[in-house]
Amino acid sequence: MYKVKKMLKYIANKITKFQLDEASKRLPEGSAEAFNLLYTKYHNEIYRYCLKMLGDATKAKDAFQDTFIKVYEKRDQFDGGNFRAWLYRIARNICINSIRNQQTDTEFDEEFLSPLSPNQDEYDIKELIGKALATLPDEMREAIVLREYEQLSYFEISETLGISLSLSKIRVHRARNLLRLYLEPILKEL
């Protein structure tokens, strides 16, 4: 399986911008080949985005699957422009819906509200970051995930979230500050 993952990553990296543009144009025409190419290219980062937005692997898988099913269903509505931004918009909507359902189904965990204490340094770093992200408001979380995890430019973030360029910068900045504040006890130890 590791070899398969490695091969997929290799193939995804080999896909050129020209191929992506062509696939974006052919997707609305119903080309399964175009879909497959775009799926191979973006599957990894969409899963990562879903995981960081939802903080749970199972929910992330569901959101990931729903995202690409939605892409398939809505492919004829894609205007042939920036496919990546369109894809993230779909993933974002699905994640937000999932978060809303989660908030109504479960009780709020007050642990997320308070900063970590120094004696929590034995926690796994990944888990800590996951918890820190979960404390962020949704709009800040999605901004910092797109920026730090997916390496989107501020312009792409603004396009994906449907906000202005300056607002996307502000959200990323505030998210960084909140994360820093939350993780400060751990960061001091590093």
Added chain:
Amino acid sequence: MNSKLDILIEKYLDGNISKKDQTELNNLIGNDIESKNSFQYADALQKLIKQDAVGIEYPEELFSDVQDLILMKYLQEAPQESTVFVDLKSAYPKQLYTYVRYAAVIAIFFLASIISINEFMPLYNSKLGVKEVVSNSSGKNSNLSIGKTNIQNAGLISSINIQRREAKASSKNTQKNESNTASIASNVIPATLIGSGTLATESVENTITQETPQLITQSEFVAEVNEVITKNIDYNNKSNSKEAYNSLNELRFPNNNERSNEFRDMNQLNFVPAYNFGLEDFGLNKINFVASAANGFASFGLQLSDNKITSYSQSISYNIDKKSVMGIELGLTEFSAKVLRDVVLVMQDNSGSGDDFTGKDLFKTKKPFKQKMQLVWTTIFYERAIFQMKNSELSARVGLGLTDSDPVFMAKILGKQRIYRDLFLTVGVDTRYYKTSINGTINGNYLSTFNIIYGLQYSL
């Protein structure tokens, strides 16, 4: 934390800090421990996030699971195939399958071309037709026979063959059959009458010469000829009307015996009614081949006794996009029109009787002819889908082109329905406007037709 420090740290984290800002940031964090901590925490946080991003494990099987799920959806969308169909795509290499499809289209066009050639046969076949009619008429009408039209380089010539025999000649010289030759010519081209005494029969005497053993009078002769003309030039008889004109009233092909003989045998292939058959390519991919047939239901600009118009066309086109097509269409429109022509009878005496009527106009009248005329035209057209579903389409086509040197305009509405894979049934209507100058028609300036189109289409 001051705002200046925040801005510089953000620039640093985003990777777009200038050297000047870098120096300023270094100064700030070097002089203030709190600023230094802020910078270090921010930097450490970003590094942690990057480590986290790299370390995220993509779940096993998720890629293929979702991929299979979507693929199934694509497959469910594809048209259902018959269970007896052999999928050449999977049975043979893709290239071979392409060749097979091209071969199929070429075969269809070969068949269509035979049908098309049959439409042109009357043009080549006129010389042969003369012989046939003369032969038949000589037995049937005995002494007076109206030959079928004869096409020569100069144009149309109507010929009348009059055979006459003296019933009882008083001398050896007068026992010879006399032949009077008369010519009937249209107002366009003078004609020649051909006489042949050797073909005279006994029945000749029962018609003209029995009662008038000597040469009949001029007025009687004219009356007889007029009667024969009326009897024999049946403008509803197709065999008498195979003259073919193009839009300039010129012969499309010269009178060529070799060609006539060459195509005489081919004409035996004329067993398929061309106007009842058509194939049209739907053209969903790159290049489309189209062949279609049409029957007219209305026309303006012609005096048509039975109002019959058929046409046949072929085209090749290229898909501009998903809904638009451009191409060239070549067609043949055939219609029958009743025309009135001045017929002039000129008497010539080559029987040796001594009477000299040579060059005299004895008779002039208007006679209706049913002419079968054909227009060859070509247009450049644009077609766009108005309404599309998975297996059907409604489209509109407009074209502009030439028939000989005159302009022609065409507009079509086509309905297409998939009947099997790439095979479509096509039904529609079209209208064409020809700027023509056809002699003898009501309006020599234009002709418009309205047609029902039908056929099958194949998408390559």
